[in-house]
Amino acid sequence: MAVKARRYFVFLIGLFINALGISFITKANLGTSPISSIPYTLSLYFPLTLGQFTIAFSVLLIVLQIAILRSRFEKIQLLQIPVSVLFGYFIDFTMELLFFVAPQNYPAKIVSLFIGCLILGFGVYTEVLANVVMLPGEGFVKAFCTAFHKEFGKIKVCFDATLSISAAVISLILFHHLEGVREGTIISALLIGTIASFYGRKLYFLDGMLFGAKEAAEEEPAEDSSGLVITIAREYGSGGHEIGKALAQKLGMAFYDRNLIDLTAKESGLSREFIEKNEQSVKNPILQQVISQFYAYSGDDMPPMDRLFLAEWKVISEVAAKGNCVIVGRCADVILRQRPHTVRFFIHAPEDFREAHAAASYGLTKEQAALKIREVNEERAKHYKKYTGGTWESAENYHLSIDSALCGIDGTVDVLYRFIKDMEK
Numbered sequence: 001m002a003v004k005a006r007r008y009f010v011f012l013i014g015l016f017i018n019a020l021g022i023s024f025i026t027k028a029n030l031g032t033s034p035i036s037s038i039p040y041t042l043s044l045y046f047p048l049t050l051g052q053f054t055i056a057f058s059v060l061l062i063v064l065q066i067a068i069l070r071s072r073f074e075k076i077q078l079l080q081i082p083v084s085v086l087f088g089y090f091i092d093f094t095m096e097l098l099f100f101v102a103p104q105n106y107p108a109k110i111v112s113l114f115i116g117c118l119i120l121g122f123g124v125y126t127e128v129l130a131n132v133v134m135l136p137g138e139g140f141v142k143a144f145c146t147a148f149h150k151e152f153g154k155i156k157v158c159f160d161a162t163l164s165i166s167a168a169v170i171s172l173i174l175f176h177h178l179e180g181v182r183e184g185t186i187i188s189a190l191l192i193g194t195i196a197s198f199y200g201r202k203l204y205f206l207d208g209m210l211f212g213a214k215e216a217a218e219e220e221p222a223e224d225s226s227g228l229v230i231t232i233a234r235e236y237g238s239g240g241h242e243i244g245k246a247l248a249q250k251l252g253m254a255f256y257d258r259n260l261i262d263l264t265a266k267e268s269g270l271s272r273e274f275i276e277k278n279e280q281s282v283k284n285p286i287l288q289q290v291i292s293q294f295y296a297y298s299g300d301d302m303p304p305m306d307r308l309f310l311a312e313w314k315v316i317s318e319v320a321a322k323g324n325c326v327i328v329g330r331c332a333d334v335i336l337r338q339r340p341h342t343v344r345f346f347i348h349a350p351e352d353f354r355e356a357h358a359a360a361s362y363g364l365t366k367e368q369a370a371l372k373i374r375e376v377n378e379e380r381a382k383h384y385k386k387y388t389g390g391t392w393e394s395a396e397n398y399h400l401s402i403d404s405a406l407c408g409i410d411g412t413v414d415v416l417y418r419f420i421k422d423m424e425k
Helices: 002-027 034-043 050-072 075-097 106-130 136-148 152-175 183-202 206-211 240-251 259-268 272-278 285-297 304-321 351-362 366-388 404-424
Strands: 229-234 254-256 325-328 342-348 400-403
Touching (some): 002 034, 034 050, 034 152, 075 136, 106 183, 106 206, 183 285, 229 240, 240 325, 240 404, 259 272, 304 325, 342 404
Parallel strands (some): 229 325, 254 325
C-alpha cells in the first residue's frame, strides 16, 4: 500500500511539472504544446481560462475513450476525471506563477520555449514513472490503438497533428489569422518525447529507488550452456547462409537462420510478414526516430522495431542455451558475447564474387544483384549500429573473419570446420 501511495504522490508531482512546462511553453508566445493548442486558442477568444478549457477538453477525451472501448474501458481510468480537474487548476496556477515570464525578442522566446520543453519532458517522464493513470490525451490514443489495433507512436503523431491543425482552423475562424499555434507547437511536439526518453535513460535507477525492486518472475531451471554455439555474420552474396548450413551439417549441429523468424513471431506476437520485412534492417531511420520518441508517453508500449529486436534477442538466447548450433545473422555475435563456448565468424568476399553468387543463387541480373547487395549490407550495418552501438564489419567483433572467395563455399566450410576442431583440442 505504501508503494502505491508513493506512486500517486510521484504522479501528482509529475502532474504539476507537466502544468508548469505547458505554462512555460505558452508564455514563450510561440504557440503551445499540441495537447493544449485547442484549449489555448479558445481561451484567447472566450472568457474561460486555459485551465478551464483544458478540463472541458479532457472530459471530452475521456467520454470518447469510453465510447471507443465500451466494456473494455478500465474503471481505474475514471481517475482521469479528477486528474483533469486538478491538472486544469495547476495550469491556471502556474500561468499566474510565471507572470514574470514575458520574453520580448525572438531569441528570448526560443530560450523560454526550450526551457518549457525540458520541464514538460521531465513531467512526462515522471508521470510515466509513477505508472498509475494516463492523462486523457495519452489515454485517448491508447484507447484508439487498443480498439483498432494500431501502433501507439503513429497514432500519437496523427493525434498531435490533428489537434494542431484543428486549433489553427479554430484560430482562423475566430481571429482570421493564426493565434496560439506557431512554430513552438511543432518544436515542442518533436522535442518533448525525446527529452522524456532521455530522462528515462539517465534516471533509470529511480524506479527501484522510489518503488523498490520489481518482483522477479519465477525463473525456469537454467539449461546447460556448455555446448558449442557458432554465430555467423555475413555480407549479402558472400554465401554465409550456405556456409553456415553446410558447417552445421558437418558438425551435426542445429542450424538457425530463417527459421528464427517463426520463433520470433511466436515470441513477439508480431506477424511473420512484418518480421521478415523489418528484421536486420532500419528503414527510414529519421521517420522511425520521430515516431519512436512518441512512445515516451505510453508507459509499457515500445516501438515495434524495438519489440522485434528484444524478441529475437530472447529467442537467440533460448536456442543458444540448448547448445550445439549455428546461428546466422541477427546480431547474435553481440547477443551471445558473454556466453562461454561461443565462436563468432564473419564471412565477406570481393564485390564481383558477391554479385556473381547473388545472381546465381537468387536469379538476379548482375545490375540487380549489385543493387541488392548494396541495399542489404547498408541495412544490416545500420541495424547493427542502432542496436549494438558497434560496427558490423569490424574484425575485432569476431574470432575469425574470412574471405569466402579464396576457397569457395565448400573450401570455406572446410576451413571453418578445421578451425573449430583445432579450437576444441
